[in-house]
Amino acid sequence: MKSNRRQVLGWMAAGAVACPTCLSLGVSHAAETGHDAVHWDYKGEGAPERWGSLESRFRVCDLGLEQSPIDLQRSLRAEVGAVRPFFRPTRLRVLNNGHTVQVNADEGSYSDIVGQRYDLLQFHFHHPSEHLLDGESFPLEIHFVHRSAAGQLAVLGVFFRQGAANDELAKVFDAMPSQETPERDAGMQVDPLGMLPAARGYLRYMGSLTTPPCSQGVLWTVFREPLEASSSQIQQFSEIFPLNARPIQPLNTRFLLENS
């Protein structure tokens, strides 16, 4: 484990690339290695304002100037290129990592972001939304986590507002373990395209993972059009995760771009 940890620190020093182990385990490397005395959380001793001091490799959570999430407001219209998700139905391999429910994607789904291929690794949920849209919070936000062959991370974010039930969300939430559990195969397929809006208007900025180690260099795309989830679906998730959203972070000197 020692060399593994050195490798993680190396990745952190590289800045732009997060530890793949953390990603595959839902950014829970600390739990795997047992290195942290106080585990990070959304409240109490491990609350977000303390993440940066829990472990040395989490310091960028406090010190980083390009952190996520942010309030998506006062965007600049720009030619930022197309985002084309090429998602396929995937086996519903679902886990509860103690911070969220996550579906690990089968190989083959990817997104073309400004001509670069990013493979879909997994998707997971936050309640309430982590990003705000012009100051507005939503009851749910889904994150589709991707990685390029070069190791660059890209996340597609989608908001859900309260309305009609979403069929693909129903599959995930019905299979969602209420306790922390490793991945299990629910024995069916889920189509991630059913959790993407038809309209492709989006906001783009450079940010970070929203969970420790808060690694920067993440290419963010958040779609402007929210999808709908029913009140009982929102409640189904919030009963297990009453709050799993990091507070918004300062934009600092970054640009927030919107496709025109």
Ligand SMILES: [Zn+2]
């Ligand atoms: Zn997330």
